[in-house]
Amino acid sequence: MTGPLLAVRGVTLQYKTKDHLVTATYRVDFEVFRSDRFILLGPSGCGKSTLLKAVGGYLAPVEGEIRLKGELVVRPGPDRMMVFQEFDQLLPWKTVRENVLFPLLASGKLSGRAAEEKATDAIAKVNLIKFAGSLPHTLSGGMKQRVAIARGLAMEPDILLMDEPFAALDALTRRKMQDELLQLWDDTRFTVLFVTHSIPEAIKIGSRILLLSPHPGQVKAELNSLPRDAAATDPEGLLALEKKIHAMLFADVVEEQEPHHD
Amino acid sequence: MIESPAARPEIFHLPVASSAFGVVLKPLSAWERIANVGAARKLAILVALALIWELYARWLDNPLLVPTFGATVHAFADAIESGELPQKAWTSLKVLLAGYTIGILCAAVLTIVAITTRVGTDLLELLTSMFNPLPAIALLPLALIWFGLGYGSIIFVIIHSVLWAVTLNTHSGFLSVSSTMRMVGRNYGLSGLRYVGSILIPAAFPSILTGLKIGWAFAWRTLIAAELVFGVSSGSGGLGWFIYENKNQLEIPAVFAGLFTVILIGLVVENVVFRTIETRTVRKWGMQH
Numbered sequence: 001m002t003g004p005l006l007a008v009r010g011v012t013l014q015y016k017t018k019d020h021l022v023t024a025t026y027r028v029d030f031e032v033f034r035s036d037r038f039i040l041l042g043p044s045g046c047g048k049s050t051l052l053k054a055v056g057g058y059l060a061p062v063e064g065e066i067r068l069k070g071e072l073v074v075r076p077g078p079d080r081m082m083v084f085q086e087f088d089q090l091l092p093w094k095t096v097r098e099n100v101l102f103p104l105l106a107s108g109k110l111s112g113r114a115a116e117e118k119a120t121d122a123i124a125k126v127n128l129i130k131f132a133g134s135l136p137h138t139l140s141g142g143m144k145q146r147v148a149i150a151r152g153l154a155m156e157p158d159i160l161l162m163d164e165p166f167a168a169l170d171a172l173t174r175r176k177m178q179d180e181l182l183q184l185w186d187d188t189r190f191t192v193l194f195v196t197h198s199i200p201e202a203i204k205i206g207s208r209i210l211l212l213s214p215h216p217g218q219v220k221a222e223l224n225s226l227p228r229d230a231a232a233t234d235p236e237g238l239l240a241l242e243k244k245i246h247a248m249l250f251a252d253v254v255e256e257q258e259p260h261h262d
Numbered sequence: 263m264i265e266s267p268a269a270r271p272e273i274f275h276l277p278v279a280s281s282a283f284g285v286v287l288k289p290l291s292a293w294e295r296i297a298n299v300g301a302a303r304k305l306a307i308l309v310a311l312a313l314i315w316e317l318y319a320r321w322l323d324n325p326l327l328v329p330t331f332g333a334t335v336h337a338f339a340d341a342i343e344s345g346e347l348p349q350k351a352w353t354s355l356k357v358l359l360a361g362y363t364i365g366i367l368c369a370a371v372l373t374i375v376a377i378t379t380r381v382g383t384d385l386l387e388l389l390t391s392m393f394n395p396l397p398a399i400a401l402l403p404l405a406l407i408w409f410g411l412g413y414g415s416i417i418f419v420i421i422h423s424v425l426w427a428v429t430l431n432t433h434s435g436f437l438s439v440s441s442t443m444r445m446v447g448r449n450y451g452l453s454g455l456r457y458v459g460s461i462l463i464p465a466a467f468p469s470i471l472t473g474l475k476i477g478w479a480f481a482w483r484t485l486i487a488a489e490l491v492f493g494v495s496s497g498s499g500g501l502g503w504f505i506y507e508n509k510n511q512l513e514i515p516a517v518f519a520g521l522f523t524v525i526l527i528g529l530v531v532e533n534v535v536f537r538t539i540e541t542r543t544v545r546k547w548g549m550q551h
Contacts (some may be wrong), residue, residue: 017355056445056449058445058448071462075448076448076451077449077451078449078451081449082445082447082449084442084446085444086440086442088440088442088443089442089443089446091443091446091461091463091464091465092462092547092548092549093467093543093547093549102460103449103450106451106452106456107450107451122410135546135547135548136548137547137548137549138548145445167316224343246278254276
């Protein structure tokens with residue numbers, strides 16, 4: 001297949017709070033190709049998480065369409081496994097192994113022995129074999145996120161959707177998790193759509209970065225990230241890209257500070 | 263003016279080897295370990311309460327008002343030996359379990375309707391706010407007219423006392439399931455009863471368990487109260503009837519023995535049945551500490 005794996009075309013998203021109808025994104029376009037590490041980057045309020053939820057099928061666009069492999073996305077499904085930021089995404093009544101196993105069985109993707117082997121493989125890939133029988137509440141935050149990633153990868157989804165998965169981790173763990181995610185990608189070259197508000201994280205993890213402006217989210221730019229070893233080989237280029245992205249986000253902050261009457 | 267602090271040398275240490283510490287891991291003493299067992303602590307409190315009871319009754323010296331703990335235990339043993347008390351308790355328990363089970367099933371249907379439809383939610387909220395404050399016993403006269411003098415009426419009032427407590431807790435438990443966990447369930451492609459069964463019920467289990475406990479206590483109270491009002495068919499009455507009968511015959515120690523049985527069954531169910539469920543589920547899962 002040569003076309004895009006995921007096509008988001010002219011997507012406007014709105015959601016209702018108690019008193020308001022909020023437009024989260026306005027006519028957003030982007031295309032994700034197979035094995036992309038596609039980043040949605042923007043300040044809070046740019047609708048990047050809402051956009052990811054729409055791709056996940058939790059929210060229908062009021063305008064435009066989202067197609068995965070040519071099929072319209074209408075509801076959540078196991079072909080788009082999500083990894084959330086919150087640690088409570090693991091089911092607390094299931095062990096690590098059961099948590100990874102359950103979606104395989106529940107979605108009918110695999111059964112019996114095949115499912116068990118798949119789950120064990122995935123857990124091994126995130127180095128948690130020793131904890132396969134542990135319950136989630138006994139794990140650290142980083143370990144929980146690794147289980148969530150293992151659970152997503154075991155399903156071999158068309159695209160893995162990650163909603164700021166490392167944002168709630170401490171800085172040291174976060175760096176380690178970023179490296180591990182890249183290693184996993186080297187293994188299987190899965191396609192991932194990754195939401196973050198951290199510029200360094202976007203450059204480090206992403207192969208392509210979609211920059212969104214806030215209130216409501218609109219596409220500001222779609223940039224190529226740097227090669228993975230840029231930090232060592234091209235520190236100046238890295239710095240320049242960071243500055244470039246920062247300037248684009250910063251421009252919004254200035255706009256926001258202007259008085260507005262509404 | 264603020265002076266910057268004087269330059270200080272940097273400090274480095276090597277960690278001390280763990281063998282150099284006096285105590286790294288030391289088992290607690292036997293006494294400390296016993297004090298850590300909840301059952302042991304509660305047993306001690308029970309013994310103290312029994313002691314206070316015994317002393318007060320002896321000081322009062324009026325067995326018609328308050329028989330001694332010893333006399334109560336004696337009457338209890340006698341009634342057990344004659345087989346009267348176990349039989350009455352069993353009669354009560356049978357009715358109780360029937361009412362409790364039907365009540366829980368009704369609550370399950372009502373909550374599932376409530377979380378799947380908006381009308382269901384409105385219905386549940388309205389019904390619980392209407393009927394939850396209504397004491398089950400107040401419905402007994404009506405129940406007697408509808409179902410006659412027998413188990414039917416008692417089971418009806420027990421269902422009423424269980425249903426609303428369980429429904430209320432289960433529903434609020436469902437509502438408090440985190441949106442992340444809901445999204446995870448839908449991400450797996452689950453829907454309908456499978457979604458309720460494999461995500462919502464276990465996720466809401468702490469609240470459901472609370473509801474079951476409250477429902478159990480309400481059912482017990484309602485049952486005994488109902489039996490006090492009428493003894494089903496007097497020969498085969500339950501514990502309430504046992505208490506009522508003995509009061510009429512001024513067998514006060516036996517009255518206390520009857521109450522004692524009610525308390526005992528309550529203690530066993532709470533501390534054995536529910537406690538076991540709790541340790542094997544919500545505590546093990548780290549959802550409750």
